Amino acid sequence: MTESKSGNKSLSLGLLVVGAAMMGFALVLDVVGIRVGYRGPLLIAGALAVLAGLYFYPTIEHHRGIINFIFLFPLLFTFTVTVIIPMALGIGYSFTDWNGVKVNNYVGLANYTSMFKDPAFIWSIVLTFLFVIVNMILVNVIGFLLALLCSSKIRGTDFYRASYFLPNLIGGIVLGYIWQFIFSNVLIKLTASAFGMRNSLLSNSKTAFIAIIIVYIWQYAGYIMLIYITGLSTVPKDVLEAASIDGADAKTTLFKIKIPMIASTITICTFLTLTSAFKQFDVNMALTNGTGSVKFLGKTLSNGTQMLALNIYNTAISKNNYALGQAKAVLFFIILAAVSIIQVRISNSKEVEM
């Protein structure tokens, strides 16, 4: 390393100077407003040259620091541009009349107060909470029962495990359309011949909500099952043996030993179902797109199956009301953060008691 030090130094300084000059020139072009096509590549090439110059800089004591910087840079940079800056801007925009392109006026809390006067939005909040609670219970119970099934001593558990998990591999949009086909073309035939029911589940707000829950459980229970299987496999064999020697039956073993011993797994699974049900969007969009009439707070609403994430999307993108959509999104974030913190607190205190 030492013999090439002087060579490295001039190389390094050269790269630093040239890179800085390229970046500077590109930025000057941007600021002045000369929209030539090569200014983007020039900027990137300049930045790479500066990084290379830093890398070749001949120093022993600072080399580690330089490497740390270069190693952290790519992810920190993309993270800042895609998460931190939009997050800060988004919170700021929620207090303005932002239209997606520019801000004209600061409006204070007007967006926040106006969304609570909208029954359709309140309905979406209520519906989302209902969806989250129902799914948190059903997905966890079903997932746990399937896990017990797949860790019992029947043959072919590998096959069952794989087929229960399979729906989780498919994206929400595609499976939403597959289920739309099932509800409107297949199920209707079966119910028509069996009970004379000729309407699809999707044609009525209440049954359409049940349909979304069915699809969500179909998609998600297999995944939760996998985590419970892993949790159950950590219950020590000798504890189970001791229990059976002491004459504990299957039910006692389940409730007194297995469930208490996988308390941390239950925490993980409830947390996962909670956040994922809360953010449900794809299936909601593909299956009903939020439509369906419902009577709520004395008004007839047309968004009978629209949950929060879809409501935010439609407010901003379809109705072109960016500032209001952004304010709803901020509220969505606050609710999600609060609910998850409360949930983790409760589960943690339960775990300690056990």
Add this chain to the structure above:
Amino acid sequence: MKLRKGPATALIVVAILVAAYTLFPFFLVVINSMKKANDIVANPVSLAGASFAQLSQNIQNVVTNSNFNFWAAFGTSAIVTIISLILLALFGGMAAWVICRNKTKWSTVIYMTFIASMIIPFQVVMLALISTFRDVGNFIGIKMLQSIPGIVFAYLGFGGAMTVFILTGFIKGIPYELEEAAAIDGCSPEGTFFRIIFPLLKPVITTVTILNGMWIWNDYLLPSLMLGQNGPVKTLPVAVQAFVGSYVKRWDLILPAALLAILPMIILFIIAQKQIINGMVEGAIK
């Protein structure tokens, strides 16, 4: 824990019924992709009218449909997913290693910011993300919206936190003596990372690649916003959504399109079932 014969049979029956239920939609997609439109509507559950000739005819109709542009969408999805996964593994490993091996105030702040950001729902950043990307793109003269580099950039930003979180947990378990020994032998820090640490990360990189891969391949909202519903570049979920929108109730086109969209994932799952299942579980537990 011995099972008597009765309950065991009952369990098997339940297991088979549940499997039939979870697999039934896939079965319907396959058999109805093999039929003509009127056979689908008349007998959605039976095999009547299904043939392989019709399957290839339907698939041909979908693939050659100029509104769908299947291969272009498939190619875009594949490129976006593969490049994002490679870069996430590489940059994620680099960042996690630095965070793990430097116990300074800064590395803690960065790590905590990454972890805290995982609770941020996409909805709260998505609107400002589009305007930021548009402005940055205009400013530097590289298209960030409706472009593959732009969307890869966004996936690096959104996937970085979880990737670093999982990788840091693993790197903590690698003995530091390995790196000290390499340093004494005259190995540079970057050499230590690429020659010693990175190869050791293979199992955990498999995990994050599976988690990120399933997310990126199936993701709809981010590409639909960044690429636009009718833009020149589309990923597969965006193309399916646009296609279904323009052929409402044309199940003889929609179902084969759905089949083509889910097939790569299913093939991958059959090949790498064990790794995918382990990856999904490990990702959740950490």
